[in-house]
Amino acid sequence: MSKGLLIVGEDICAEVVSSADAFTAVEAVFGAMAKGDAYNFPVIREAIGYADALYGFKSGFDKAGKTLGVKSGGYWPGNMDKGLTNHQSTIFLFDPDTGMLEALVGGNYLTAVRTAASSSVSIAHLARKDAKVLGMVGAGHQSTFQLRAAAEQRDFEKVVAWNPHPDMLPRLGAVAEELGLAFEAVTQEELGAQADVIITITSAFEPLLMKDWIKPGTHIACMGTDTKGKQEVDPELLVSATVFADEIAQSVTIGEAQHAVASGRLSDAEITPIGAVINGTHAGRSSDQQITLFDGTGVGLQDLAVASVAAREAESRGKATRIAL
Ligand code: NAD
Secondary structure (H helix, E strand, C coil): CCCCEEEECHHHHHHHCCHHHHHHHHHHHHHHHHHCCEEECCCEEEECCCCCCEEEEEEEEECCCCEEEEEEEEECHHHHHHCCCCEEEEEEEECCCCCCEEEEEECHHHHHHHHHHHHHHHHHHHCCCCCCEEEEECCCHHHHHHHHHHHCCCCCCEEEEECCCHHHHHHHHHHHHHCCCEEEECCHHHHHHHCCEEEECCCCEEEEECHHHCCCCCEEEECCCCCCCCEEECHHHHHHCEEEECCHHHHHHCCCCHHHHHCCCCCHHHEEEHHHHHHCCCCCCCCCCCCEEEECCCCHHHHHHHHHHHHHHHHHCCCCEEECC
């Protein structure tokens, strides 16, 4: 007999899933992916020819966590004018034993928090322990989540930031101030010269950071490139850095590595799944001088992992709604 369908709205997700919860869930699923216990299904993403929207599905199955489902949604560029975020998504969780729909979970907050958890996991495992300056490239919706999650991983003292639209930077500055971190708007070159850890989270289609601007020992999390054609950093940076990814198949096709791979300067074999570092089968950073680069393309299993936490926590705290389907 079915227990019915659990509904967990956006506000409840924000209440019951913390950045630390997302970190734990995302770290575990990256580890499961590297062991072959969890896999993502092929992604569908289509320009629907209406409202300039991109719509699609990201799905997968985590046998270890018993999580099966799909995130459906996409990007509606006109939403900002309507007071809505441009990214819209909903997560559907199914019972892997019966195929029945178990939960319907708002996906907007969870997308931001699971994306921030991804770079945050990479910082935890790959950045130098003595990192003091965090460089932020990008100042849109995701950037404040990224900054908050990164700040939990190292004793940062300062944030240096650059954005192609400088008028967006004060919002990021306000979050830095709230976190007790000094904040400075800088040029791209200055950002590279100062930062020990860099997060890129823009919608760029050309390199914003060049290889020669990055100092030895830096960890870079490239988070904005999630589609063919997008690009945030110089491909030479990927050729010279030690490259890690959430999922290699996505990294080389729609992630930041796509450009270095397409020009034959980088191969799949030179990219390590971050899960291997999490599982201890790869040592991760090998010296204080090494530049490490994480290509965080965003996989469906991250969404399912945090949605599963949201469903479990909302139910146990009596905050979810149940209906018969
Ligand atoms: P947003 O629209 O709120 O902000 C866009 C950011 O990109 C701003 O910093 C803006 O100044 C900059 N930008 C816009 N057009 C640009 C251009 N042509 N060149 C360079 N920079 C440009 O978007 P957001 O929600 O903050 O998302 C930022 C990026 O992250 C998007 O590309 C989105 O697809 C990607 N994203 C990735 C994941 C993942 O898992 N990897 C998850 C969510 C979003």
